[in-house]
Amino acid sequence: MxxxxxxxxxxxxxxxxxxxxxxxxxxxxxxxxxxxxxxxxxxxxxxxxxxxxxxxxxxxxxxxxxxxxxxxxxxxxxxxxxxxxxxxxxxxxxxxxxxxxxxxEWDTGLDAIDRKAAPIWLVAQALRDPGNLGTMLRTGDAVGAGGLILIDDCADPFGVEAVRASMGAIFTQQLARTRWKDFVPWLRAHEGAQLVAASLRDAVPYRGAPYAAPCFVLVGNESQGLPQAYEDACDLRVTMPMKGRADSLNAAVAAAVLAYEVLASIE
Amino acid sequence: MxxxxxxxxxxxxxxxxxxxxxxxxxxxxxxxxxxxxxxxxxxxxxxxxxxxxxxxxxxxxxxxxxxxxxxxxxxxxxxxxxxxxxxxxxxxxxxxxxxxxxxxEWDTGLDAIDRKAAPIWLVAQALRDPGNLGTMLRTGDAVGAGGLILIDDCADPFGVEAVRASMGAIFTQQLARTRWKDFVPWLRAHEGAQLVAASLRDAVPYRGAPYAAPCFVLVGNESQGLPQAYEDACDLRVTMPMKGRADSLNAAVAAAVLAYEVLASIE
CATH class of the missing domain: 3.30.1330.30 (Ribosomal protein L30/S12)
Structure with missing residues (x-):
């Protein structure tokens, strides 16, 4: 043409x-x-x-x-x-x-994910800020994650702001969009996948926790956090020090601190 | 009234x-x-x-x-x-x-900083994204930092977006706005302050690096990074694993991963 x-x-x-x-x-x-x-x-x-x-x-x-x-x-x-x-x-x-x-746009079904491709996967539940999604893609690239799985109603990862914040990782990280009810059976269809979330309840310190690959790092909605049932379904709940007034980190920051800890643990 | x-x-x-x-x-x-x-x-x-x-x-x-x-x-x-x-x-x-x-607005001169108040301080150089500034304030609260020092031309920490992203930390973290030429003499006026930056040059692995309080964690501009002279002035240059195509993290993410590592090291 x-x-x-x-x-x-x-x-x-x-x-x-x-x-x-x-x-x-x-x-x-x-x-x-x-x-x-x-x-x-x-x-x-x-x-x-x-x-x-x-x-x-x-x-x-x-x-x-x-x-x-x-x-x-x-x-x-x-x-x-x-x-x-x-x-x-x-x-x-x-x-x-x-x-x-x-x-x-390419296919973003769960079938687009080859879980054997990487030891770490990031999972976002109902994340509404496109900048956070893009930043998670960028962090995923950095920690050697395979990709990002979006659960429930997330912002559009193909929006201009998300693409920009991803700094190119939108093109290199695998990407799936699904619902919790479909994600869990997919995750459990193969043995050994570990689902990890930052949580305030019944959690162990994030540092030195028994992470195992393939490790799926789950973060929840910016204002609501994860539903309790989702936390309950995790294999491991970890907690990060919160020394100040607030009880949570920015979602993309929490994903990054946790993912780097997983990386150090499984390498 | x-x-x-x-x-x-x-x-x-x-x-x-x-x-x-x-x-x-x-x-x-x-x-x-x-x-x-x-x-x-x-x-x-x-x-x-x-x-x-x-x-x-x-x-x-x-x-x-x-x-x-x-x-x-x-x-x-x-x-x-x-x-x-x-x-x-x-x-x-x-x-x-x-x-x-x-x-x-309150005073944001360097005099507003009481360096003895905390073992960690975050320092941002020419950060242009107000969301990143707010997120750094929020992270600072979480890691028990004393506050945020803004070097050179940064976004306005009192802008609506920065205030919102700080999730209240704008009110609890100390805040100073200064220039590099004023910051370095202030930092060096007392012994023992450690200036740390993430860097690709002449750096040691960020994990297990010899951090010491009070530790000032410095991150640079979103697209340019830190000027080389600023990196050279640091007491410690550390590097984080970058497993993918990109050679850097989002600035607020880098600050958080590094600050949590410092926290684990000095506690």
């Missing part, structure tokens, strides 16, 4: 790209946006090539941008050149990074 | 409160907003009473709200009753929590 130059805000292709910033359009189109040369290069090197690549006119040349263009063209995608102002509208940023891409 | 009922969006008192959502107005007025009964109660119990308390009409009665009203009246502050729609405009939230307060 030849490359197109578009300079009108009202062009249908531009409108379609912009609409992907809204959840309802993303869900209907099953496509999402990512921006910036680094993120798009992470995607390409992970085998994810955008269906549509949008670049600012008169951008600086860059070998990674050339590689991206070639990959898009080789996979039958479309390359659009446009103005910085239109790119800014698409990404919702005042200073867009010169390039953005629209990707086809 | 008697309580007032205000039902007009254009009332000057309402406009003044709304304006505190913008940094330039906060800085001029040296006042900031916090919302929600829990946050305002944390503030009150920490000795911080709002100058102005705004409540929704026909709210549910609550003993903590009564205590808040009394505290405001006793300290000569003002209580305003208004509509949920106006409260929503003030807080910028679709579903405001029924109560908000405007506080006078």
């Amino acid at each position: 030849p490359r197109r130059s578009i300079t009108s805000f009202s062009n249908p292709a531009i409108k379609a790209l912009r609409s992907l910033r809204e959840k309802k359009h993303r869900q209907r189109e099953r496509r999402f946006l990512a921006e910036g040369l680094r993120l798009l290069t992470d995607a390409r090197e992970s085998g994810r090539v955008p269906e549509t690549l949008v670049m600012a006119e008169r951008r600086d040349p860059h070998p990674l941008l050339d590689a991206l263009e070639r990959a898009v063209e080789e996979t039958g995608g479309e390359v659009i050149e446009t103005t910085p102002a239109i790119l800014s509208k698409i990404t919702g940023k005042d200073n867009p990074q010169g390039v953005a891409g629209a990707f086809v | 008697p309580r007032r009922s205000i039902t007009s969006f254009s009332n000057p008192a309402i406009k003044a409160l709304r304006s505190l959502r913008e940094k330039k107005h906060r800085q001029r007025e040296r006042r900031f907003l916090a919302e929600g009964l829990r946050l305002l109660t944390d503030a009150r119990e920490s000795g911080r009473v709002p100058e102005t308390l705004v409540m929704a009409e026909r709210r549910d009665p609550h003993p903590l709200l009564d205590a808040l009203e009394r505290a405001v009246e006793e300290t000569g502050g003002e209580v305003i009753e208004t509509t949920p729609a106006i409260l929503s405009k003030i807080t910028g939230k679709d579903n405001p929590q029924g109560v908000a307060g405007a506080f006078v």
Whole structure:
């Protein structure tokens, strides 16, 4: 497909790209946006090539941008050149990074998870903050987790804010969206999986707890925490020191402190 | 001062409160907003009473709200009753929590820090994301840190998003805003302070590193990291496992993983 130059805000292709910033359009189109040369290069090197690549006119040349263009063209995608102002509208940023891409969402059923692929998995229950989801993906990449499993009604991991916070891990971490009632039988279908949650009840100190791979680290909703029945279903409940007035950490922080402890324990 | 009922969006008192959502107005007025009964109660119990308390009409009665009203009246502050729609405009939230307060900012010079008050201090350099600042305050509360020191051009810790993410720790953690050139002499004016940073250069594993109290845990800007000269000035550079493609963690996550390790080491 030849490359197109578009300079009108009202062009249908531009409108379609912009609409992907809204959840309802993303869900209907099953496509999402990512921006910036680094993120798009992470995607390409992970085998994810955008269906549509949008670049600012008169951008600086860059070998990674050339590689991206070639990959898009080789996979039958479309390359659009446009103005910085239109790119800014698409990404919702005042200073867009010169390039953005629209990707086809991939399958996020539990079948997408190969549990043997890694010793640690992160699990988020009803997490509402997309920044927290993206940060958990990023942390998962860092600790060598296999991916992120989203339980119940979570924020959209393909939203612009989550993708941005993931710093590319949305393209490298496996991702599943499911319900608790489906997750538990899936988890228990194979022996040896350990489900761990931070908890205030009936818990052992998180440091030196008997973690075992594959370890599934579960964190709950930002304001409600985990339902008690979910905590009860865990193999291990651990508690972290809380020296101050508050009784909980930010969800993504709790996941990270716990995941790093698991990593140190099982290595 | 008697309580007032205000039902007009254009009332000057309402406009003044709304304006505190913008940094330039906060800085001029040296006042900031916090919302929600829990946050305002944390503030009150920490000795911080709002100058102005705004409540929704026909709210549910609550003993903590009564205590808040009394505290405001006793300290000569003002209580305003208004509509949920106006409260929503003030807080910028679709579903405001029924109560908000405007506080006078306090001194944030380095003199505000009593380094003997705690074994851990968090230090952020040029952190631009207010959510990260708030999350660091919250983590600081959890690990028993004394407070947060902001170096160079950081986001505003009194912004609505930072205050919200701090979950009340803005009122309990000490807070200073300074420059690197002033911070280092202050730090070195007393013996024994240890400055620690996560680094990729010339670093030891973060786990089991020789931490010592008072330990100042330093994290750098979200995209640039710390300047090399700042890393060089540290007493200890530590590195965390990075098993994936990325070479860094979210700044607030890095601070938390490191701070919990310091806590385990010095206790």
